Amino acid sequence: MRILCVAEKPSQAKAVAQILSQGSLRTRDGTSRYNKNYDFQYRISGTFVPVTMTSVIGHLTELDFPASCRSWHSCNPVALFTSPVVRAVGEKVKDVAKNITNEARAATHLYIWTDCDREGEGIGGEITSVSRSVNPRLVVRRAHFSSVLAQEIHNAMQNPRDLDMRQVAAVEARTELDLRIGSALTRFQTLRLSSRFTSLNDKLISYGPCQFPTLGFVVDQFLRVESFVPETFWYIYLEHTKDDGRAVFTWKRSKIFDQEACFALYAKCMAAPVARVTSMRSRPKEKWKPLPLTTVDLQKCCSRYLRLAPDLIMSIAEGLYNQGFISYPRTETDQFDPNMDLKGIVAKLVQYAPFSAYASSLVNEDGFKWPRKGKNNDKAHPPIHPVAPANNLSGNPLRVYEFVTRRFLACCSDNAKGQATEIEVLVTDEQFSASGLMILKRNYLDIYPFDRWSESSVPVYRQGDSFEPSVFEMRSGVTTAPKLLTDFDLIDIMDKNGIGTDATHADHIKKIIEREYIFRSPDKFLAPSTLGIGLIEGYDSMGLELSLSKPHLRCEMERELKRICDGAKTKEDVVRESVNLYKAVYMKSVDEVVKLEESLGRCLQQEPDSSVAVWVPSNGSGGSEVCKCSKCSE
C-alpha cells in the first residue's frame, strides 16, 4: 500500500501533512514551483504505510470547444449550445498535473483532500481522472473533515469515504453550461452590436450568467433613482422642555401623505392640546457585538468602512494570509470551533502595539467572552481572524489587517450594555413616543468604532403626568430619492440572489467595470454606463418571461444542480434541459435583436449603422451559414 494524498491548495497540503506526520516529514520539490510533495509514514491498522501529500491549485482542467468552433467566425454562435466540448488540463497548470501523474504512478491509493464543498468535490473528480490516466488501477477515496484540527484530520485519514460522483457531475454540468451560454451570447452580442455602433469601437460585449444579473441590479437601482418623484408628507411634531431636559416625540403614525387628513387629526388634538403620559419604562438594553467574519462580510465592511474596491480587498487579504498574519480569507463560516484557542490568539495580539492595551484587558481582566455563533459553517475554514501580530505593515494592508483584528477582538468581547428609556404619551387619541439611551459599558465598541450607538437623554416623567407641549405643530417634509448602489449593497444583493460565490462576487463587479457596463464614481457609488443601460433595457423590452438580465435563470440553474446532487436528475438531463431553456431565450433574443439595437441606439444617442454587413444568425441551423462580416469577407 502506498497512499497519494492531494489537497486543493498548497497551504492545506502543508497543514494536513504536518498533522498526519506529527512533524516528521520530508519536503520534496516536484515539477510545480508552488506545489511541494511531503513524504512521511502513517500508521493504518497497526502498520506503517508510506504516504505522499501534495496539492493542486484549484481546478486542474478546463472546458473549451474543439478547434473547429474556437474561431469566432467558424460557426453560427447558436451551434455552441450543442457542439462538442473538450476537457483538457489548463495551460497554466500543466506542471501541476505533471506532478500529480508522476506521484500517482507509484501509488496504490489516491486520497482526495480538497475542500469539502461542491467545487472541491469537482476538483477531486479532476484529480481522479488525471491520476487514473497513468494508473487506472488506483483506488480512490475521499477524506472528510470540517476543520484543520489534529483530531479531525486523523479521523478523516482513518475513515475515508467515496468521492461523491453526483457532486462531481453537478460541477461538470455547471462548467459546461457556463461555457456554452457565455460563449454563444458573447459572440452574438459582440458580432451584432459592436460593429454597428461606431461608438462601441469594436468593443467586446460579453455576456455571462453572473455578469448580466449583476449589471441588472445596478441598472435597476439607477432607474429607480431616475424615476423617483419626491412626495410631500405631513406629520405632527411634539416637543417638550422641562427643567431636567428636553424630549422630542415621534408620532406613532409617522407620516401621512394627505394634507387634509393630517390636518383633521391635528385639529382634533388642538382642541385639547395636553399630553398625558401613559407609560414610562426603563430597561437594560444591549447592543450585540458583530458575528465572526466571513468573506462576504469582509468585502462588504472593508468597502464600506475603508472605501476599498472588493477585488482589491481580496488581493490584500490574500497577501496578509500568505505572510501569516491572518487566517484563510475565503470562508463562509461565521462560528468558531469550540476547540480553538481563541484566548491564546488574543494573548498574542498583546504584542500588537496599537491594540495591546485592549487585548490585555480581555485576557488579564477577564473581559474575554466567547464569540457569537452564526448560522453558517462551510466545514472547511474558520472565520477570518488574525493569527499573529503584524508590526511592520503600512497603507491598505495595514488598514485591512487592523479591520480584521478589531473585528476579532470585538467578537471576543462582551456586548455593549446600556439602559433604555421609553416614554409614551397621548394627546386626545394620538400616540407619541420618545426614547433615551444611557450607555453603561461600551465594551466591544471601544475596539470596533464601525458600530455606532449614540446616547440621548430624556427628562424623567411619571405615568399619569400631564404636560402642555412646548411645541405642537403640523409640519411637512419631502421624501428623498433612493441612492445608487455601493459595493456593500451590490455584494449583499448578489449573495441573497445566489449570483456567484463568496469568492467570485468581487470578480463579477470588476468584470462589468472592465467591460464598461458600469463605473465606480469618485464617491464610491456604482452607476451604469449608457452601454450598460442600453443592454439591460433592450433585453427587458423583449418581454421575455425569463429575462437574461434578471437573476432567475441563474437561480433555476442552481436548483437544477442541487437536483443532480440529490440524485433526482442526471447531469445529462440537466445540461440538456438548461441548454434548451437558454437556447430558447437566445433564439427569441436573436428574433428581437432590433429591440436591443433600438434601446442601445437611444442610450448611446446613435443610430445603428445597418449598412455594416454583419452576419445575423437568424435560426438554429448550426454552422452552415456563411459569415458576412467585414473580417470574414476580406
Add this chain to the structure above:
DNA sequence: GCAAGGTC
C-alpha cells in the same frame, strides 16, 4: 476576442 469556478 467568449463563462465561472477554483487559487498563487
